[in-house]
Amino acid sequence: MKVFSNSETFDYSWEEVSTANWRKYCPWNEKSTHVIAVDTLSRHVDAETGILRTERLITCKQSAPKWLASLMGGTDVSHVFETSYVDPESKKVTMVSQNLTWSNILSCQEKVVYQPLSATKTQFVQEAKVTALCGGWQKVKNAVEEATVCRFSENARLGKEGFETVLEMSRRVFSEEKKKQTERETVAL
Amino acid sequence: MSASLAPECNEVKERYDSCFLKWYSEKYLRGKGKTDECSALFKDYKHCLTNALKERGIDKMLEDAREDHKENDAANMRRG
Numbered sequence: 001m002k003v004f005s006n007s008e009t010f011d012y013s014w015e016e017v018s019t020a021n022w023r024k025y026c027p028w029n030e031k032s033t034h035v036i037a038v039d040t041l042s043r044h045v046d047a048e049t050g051i052l053r054t055e056r057l058i059t060c061k062q063s064a065p066k067w068l069a070s071l072m073g074g075t076d077v078s079h080v081f082e083t084s085y086v087d088p089e090s091k092k093v094t095m096v097s098q099n100l101t102w103s104n105i106l107s108c109q110e111k112v113v114y115q116p117l118s119a120t121k122t123q124f125v126q127e128a129k130v131t132a133l134c135g136g137w138q139k140v141k142n143a144v145e146e147a148t149v150c151r152f153s154e155n156a157r158l159g160k161e162g163f164e165t166v167l168e169m170s171r172r173v174f175s176e177e178k179k180k181q182t183e184r185e186t187v188a189l
Numbered sequence: 190m191s192a193s194l195a196p197e198c199n200e201v202k203e204r205y206d207s208c209f210l211k212w213y214s215e216k217y218l219r220g221k222g223k224t225d226e227c228s229a230l231f232k233d234y235k236h237c238l239t240n241a242l243k244e245r246g247i248d249k250m251l252e253d254a255r256e257d258h259k260e261n262d263a264a265n266m267r268r269g
Contacts, residue, residue: 019214022206025191037194039202039238041207041251043231045223051266052217055255057247059194081246085265088218096261100250146258 002145004128004152008160012167014091015117017124020163020170021093021114025058028169031162034062034155036077052086058097068147078102091116105134106153108145124160128152195241198234205230 009018025035037059045052059078069076078101085094093114099106110128117123130148132141192222193199208227216222242248250263 015214015218019210019218022210022213023190036192038191039193039195039198040209040231040234041238043225045217045225046266047223049267050223052213053262053266057194057242059249081249081251081258083258083265086217088220092219096258096265098257100247100254103250103253111218115230127226 001131002149004126004130004156006126006153006156008124009117010122010124010164010167011120012122012171013120014114014122016167016171017114017122018086018093020167023170024166026166028166029097029162030165031158032155034060036061049087052088054065054084054086056082057100058082060155062151064151065147068125068144075101080108105132106148107131107132107133110126110149110152111171193238193241194245195238198237198241201230201234201237205234 003120012020025032025038032083035058037057039057039059041055041057043052043054060078060080061076062078064076078099080097081100082095084096086092092155093112095112099108099111102175108128108130108184111124113125115123115125128149130152132144134141134144190203190210193202205227208230209225212222212226216226239248242251
């Protein structure tokens, strides 16, 4: 098993980050192009705790190294299942995900937490555990794990850059909306 | 917003996603939304998506993953 961990700080409030997180993979994000679709499978607010629980299916398309691709059966489209929990009271977003595709040879389990550092700063903590399950030489397993962790790290870097753009655009659109609303209200008066 | 894996569901998905995001930012985060107001739109989207998942055989993979995720609920569906 190999572990990949990463943490980042975003100069935006937790409310802004947790909202923009729902559209992290929208067209504004030109960096995370490996994510081609995000579908919501179920969603509900827990009556007791007020926690919002969401299940999503994330569809990715990316080319793996040739030797790895042949091991994976030649398909470049993969699916990830994600369950997320938003607790608005303690201001915490937790997202856990795992791969659905190639799950017989490789297990990737990821956990992401967003929590406020201050009123204007939010921390992102990510941890991924990668385990090759394929039988055979340890050398092969190690190589599969290495390649996967390597891709995780690359996607994490691009993901941060892409998400920064989404945050910036969200803030801009939100302030424009607010301005328009104020103008409408002024006219109405 | 991001696309659906089934292009035929994109339109209903877009409508649902916009509704959800508005509810999330304007009500839920401000402690005013205990129930999801977009459930009617979600129903349309879900109907479309369920068929698409079946056609692609993804529904079976999901069943297994859901089982595995049960322990996450125990850890995350409570305060802390």
